[in-house]
Amino acid sequence: MAYSDKVIDHYTNPRNVGTLDKAKKNVGTGLVGAPECGDVMRLQIEVDENQVITDAKFKTFGCGSAIASSSLATEWLKGKTVDEALAIDNMAIVEELALPPVKIHCSVLAEDAIKTAINDYRVKNGLPELELPKSHH
Amino acid sequence: MLTLPIYLDNNATTPLDPRVLDAMMPYMTNMFGNAASRNHPFGWQAEEAVDYAREQIASLINCSPKEIIFTSGATESDNLAIKGVFEMYASKGNHIITVTTEHKAVLDTCKHIEKLGGKVTYLKVDDKGLIDLKELEEAITDKTILISVMYANNEIGVIQPIREISAIAKKRGILFFTDATQAVGKIPVDVEADGIDLMAFSGHKMYGPKGVGALYVRRKNPRVKVTAQMDGGGHERGMRSGTLNVPGIVGLGKAAEVARQDMEADTKRIAAMRDRLERELLTIEESYVNGSTEHRLPHVSNISFKYVEGEGLMMGVKDIAVSSGSACTSASLEPSYVLKALGLSDDLAHSSLRFGLSRFTTEEEIDFAIDHVKQAVAKLRDLSPLWEMFKEGIDLNSIEWAEH
Numbered sequence: 001m002a003y004s005d006k007v008i009d010h011y012t013n014p015r016n017v018g019t020l021d022k023a024k025k026n027v028g029t030g031l032v033g034a035p036e037c038g039d040v041m042r043l044q045i046e047v048d049e050n051q052v053i054t055d056a057k058f059k060t061f062g063c064g065s066a067i068a069s070s071s072l073a074t075e076w077l078k079g080k081t082v083d084e085a086l087a088i089d090n091m092a093i094v095e096e097l098a099l100p101p102v103k104i105h106c107s108v109l110a111e112d113a114i115k116t117a118i119n120d121y122r123v124k125n126g127l128p129e130l131e132l133p134k135s136h137h
Numbered sequence: 138m139l140t141l142p143i144y145l146d147n148n149a150t151t152p153l154d155p156r157v158l159d160a161m162m163p164y165m166t167n168m169f170g171n172a173a174s175r176n177h178p179f180g181w182q183a184e185e186a187v188d189y190a191r192e193q194i195a196s197l198i199n200c201s202p203k204e205i206i207f208t209s210g211a212t213e214s215d216n217l218a219i220k221g222v223f224e225m226y227a228s229k230g231n232h233i234i235t236v237t238t239e240h241k242a243v244l245d246t247c248k249h250i251e252k253l254g255g256k257v258t259y260l261k262v263d264d265k266g267l268i269d270l271k272e273l274e275e276a277i278t279d280k281t282i283l284i285s286v287m288y289a290n291n292e293i294g295v296i297q298p299i300r301e302i303s304a305i306a307k308k309r310g311i312l313f314f315t316d317a318t319q320a321v322g323k324i325p326v327d328v329e330a331d332g333i334d335l336m337a338f339s340g341h342k343m344y345g346p347k348g349v350g351a352l353y354v355r356r357k358n359p360r361v362k363v364t365a366q367m368d369g370g371g372h373e374r375g376m377r378s379g380t381l382n383v384p385g386i387v388g389l390g391k392a393a394e395v396a397r398q399d400m401e402a403d404t405k406r407i408a409a410m411r412d413r414l415e416r417e418l419l420t421i422e423e424s425y426v427n428g429s430t431e432h433r434l435p436h437v438s439n440i441s442f443k444y445v446e447g448e449g450l451m452m453g454v455k456d457i458a459v460s461s462g463s464a465c466t467s468a469s470l471e472p473s474y475v476l477k478a479l480g481l482s483d484d485l486a487h488s489s490l491r492f493g494l495s496r497f498t499t500e501e502e503i504d505f506a507i508d509h510v511k512q513a514v515a516k517l518r519d520l521s522p523l524w525e526m527f528k529e530g531i532d533l534n535s536i537e538w539a540e541h
Contacts, residue, residue, distance in 0.1 A: 003452070011452060017520055034538035035523060036483045038446055042522035059522040063448035067520060 003064055004098035010068035015075050018057040020044040028121025030113040039066045039106065043073060043113035047121055051082045058113075065103040069093050069110035077114065082121070086130070088114055141456045143502045147342075147493035148291050148319060148437060149460060153388070154344035154496075160391035161346065164384040172381045173372065183383045190390025197393040198336070199327040200353055206373045207386050210350035211318040212242040214337030217352055217377065218314045219246045221363025222283045222335070223255055226312070230280035232256045236268055236297075238475045239287050243316055247285070256280065264480050265429035266295035274305055281311050288317035288326065288336075292462070292475040292491055293428030294437030296320070303332030312361060318342050318350075322396035323434055324404070328353055334361050340385065344496065345392030349385030352377075403496045408435035410503045411494050415440065417507040421514055423527075427462075427476055427489060436494040439476075444524040445517045447487035453513030454490070457506050462489035 003011070022029045026047050033039040039062035046055040056074040060067045072093060077085050093099070093107035115132050123129055144152070164186060172187045174180025191202035208214045219233065235247055237259045247257045258276045260268050268286065277284075284306045289296045299315060306313035314335040320326050321336075322343030328336060339350035354376065355361045362376075369378025415438045418424060423443040439462070442450065447461045462473035472486035481489075490510070494503075518524040526533060 011449075014520060019525065031522065031536075032539055035533060036538075038448070038484075038487055040522055040538075059520055059525060061444065061449075061517075061521040061523045062446050064452040066446075067449060 006072075006097050007064050007068040007099070010071040010097070011064040014058075014067060014071040016055075016057050016071065016078075017059060019059065020046055020055065020057050025124050026121070028117040028119070028124070030116030030118075030120060032112045032116055033062070033109055035061065038062060039109055041066065041070045041109055041113045043070055043110070043117050045077055045082075045085070045117050045121060047082060053077045053080050053082065053085060062106065062109075063103070065097065065099055065106040066109065068097050069099075069106045070113060072096060073110045073114055082118055085114060086118060139501060139505055143457045143505060145492045145494060145498070145502075145506060146458045146460050147495040147498075148294075148491065149493070150341045150347065151344045151495050152497060153341075153346060154392065154395055156395055157345055157388045157391045161384045161388040164387050168383075170383070172383055173370065183381075186383060186387050187381055190386045190393075193390035193394040193397075194351060197326075197397045198321060198353060199329050201356060203374075204328075204353055204356050206352045206354055206376050207381055207389075208350045208352055208377055209348055209382070210341070211240075211316065211337045211339035212350075214339075214350050214352035215240070215242040215316055216246050217363055217366050218335045218337055218354075219243065219250065219283065219285060220366055221376070222312055222314070222361075223250050223253070224364035225362050226282045230278075230282045232258070232278055232280040233283045233285060234258045234260065234273065234276050234281060235285040236260045236262060236287065237478045238262050238266060238290055238292075239285070240291055240316055240318070243285055243287070260286075262478050265432075266290060266293050266427075266475075266479055267429060267432065268297060268302075270298065270301050270305065273302065277305075277309050277311065281309070283312050283314055285314045285316070288315045288320035289324070289434050290428070290475060291319050292460075292473060293439045293479070294319070294434035295428040296324070296432045296434065298432075299331050299333070303334075306334075307332055312359075319434060319437075322392065322400070323436060325400070328355070334359070335363070340389040340392060343392050343396055346385050346388040349382050349389045351389065399496065404435045407494050407496065407498065410498060410500060411436055411438055411492070414438060414492060414494075414503050414507060418510055421511060424514075425485070427479060427481065438492045439489055440492070441476075441481065441485045441489040442514050443485060443488065444521050444527055445488045445514055446521075447489070449517050450488060450490065450513060453517055454510055456509055460491040460493075462486045462491070 020027045028045045031042045041060045043058045045053045056077040058070040060070045090107035090111040170179030170183035172183040191205045195202040303313045312334045316337045321338035334355045336353040341347040427439040462476045472483045476486035
């Protein structure tokens with residue numbers, strides 16, 4: 001399968017790989033996917049007192065498109081407020097990375113990871129959990 | 138000098154040996170006759186060339202030249218053998234025994250037989266990829282007409298106990314067919330000593346051309362016949378009509394001759410390289426060989442790397458051409474049914490690579506492949522949350538994964 005240049009770039013030089021301390025109150029962690037489905041993403045955000053995401057890290061077990069989707073997501077998250085981050089739509093990832101139809105689920109998973117991480121952060125900080133739309137894949 | 142990518146997918150197809158190409162060339166140019174033309178030298182030349190190829194092949198597998206039926210390849214040979222026996226021996230029974238790890242050309246043909254009202258038993262394999270002979274004996278009924286077990290598996294290279302299987306078949310008066318596509322030309326295959334009644338093989342897996350193969354059909358003890366699956370001019374003793382692919386057949390013949398001459402030396406060299414590749418790759422933590430290493434082709438190694446995803450791994454090893462146990466052509470991942478049959482979990486099946494060496498593989502290429510795979514696995518594990526959890530001692534089965 002032919003990958004887009006951007007997917008290859010993120011795969012070759014993934015941004016923000018790593019781990020944040022999930023015990024910290026201002027760190028939200030989203031672990032989504034399943035090993036037997038071939039994709040597991042872990043996305044983490046660190047949020048400051050102004051609700052701004054100051055750091056984002058990921059680790060992904062999956063194909064090149066899954067790695068690129070999560071790598072791109074961390075780039076986009078940094079500097080955004082939590083509310084702005086909630087607005088990130090998987091189709092924006094599809095467009096940016098030129099994902100083919102069979103790889104759209106990778107972008108969906110990245111969106112799920114963002115929302116799950118935000119929810120984790122919210123719950124830790126006494127905010128009500130947001131209802132996540134059911135994954136459509 | 139290394140030319141990238143390095144070809145290590147010789148179970149899919151092999152390059153044409155230059156000696157084979159040289160033998161074929163005249164039959165693609167001035168010696169273009171139809172082997173069935175009996176009235177002029179063009180036809181005689183072609184027929185002579187075909188007869189010579191039959192002899193070259195016969196001496197590789199120890200049969201009579203008359204027992205070779207030329208086809209378009211192993212898939213056609215598999216179809217002809219199984220469907221041909223099913224039709225020819227319909228009065229004797231309708232039951233066929235085969236194995237879950239066979240090639241699709243056998244499995245799908247058997248599915249077709251089931252649609253026609255035949256009965257098929259699919260034997261399971263153990264975690265090494267080998268069948269249980271007792272299970273085979275128990276599966277035999279008075280309606281069994283054919284046992285179809287591949288000589289060596291295309292994904293893991295595991296060699297089945299062919300002589301034991303044929304002995305069982307003979308004792309019960311059942312025909313034994315083997316798809317030997319991966320074995321012929323690579324390891325000694327002797328239809329007499331092995332007790333084979335029908336055998337499929339192909340040119341392009343043994344440094345010959347694509348589009349040509351053969352079916353060995355025993356003529357004595359017992360005399361075996363198959364019903365033709367194509368109607369036409371009655372070529373190949375009436376079992377396979379169609380103008381003979383003379384250059385292809387000449388190529389298959391030459392490939393057989395070269396294999397017979399070079400097999401011993403080739404095997405020694407290739408097996409040493411394969412063993413070194415495997416030994417080195419197994420120094421990677423959590424890596425496993427799939428299938429028996431004791432009963433195995435000398436040029437194949439199938440290894441799984443845990444906590445690495447198959448498609449990502451394929452992307453990471455782009456400078457070597459190998460096969461993966463994962464067919465990710467659609468949104469749903471399909472792990473290899475052969476590896477699943479060995480009892481591998483989906484994730485291990487997905488993260489496997491099949492290495493197939495050839496007589497043209499060099500030590501330098503193996504050095505490169507070792508480094509390349511090691512780097513790719515290390516890189517992907519650095520990226521893998523599963524690897525991190527494994528390293529922290531977290532049992533991945535204890536996590537409630539959101540199935541998606």
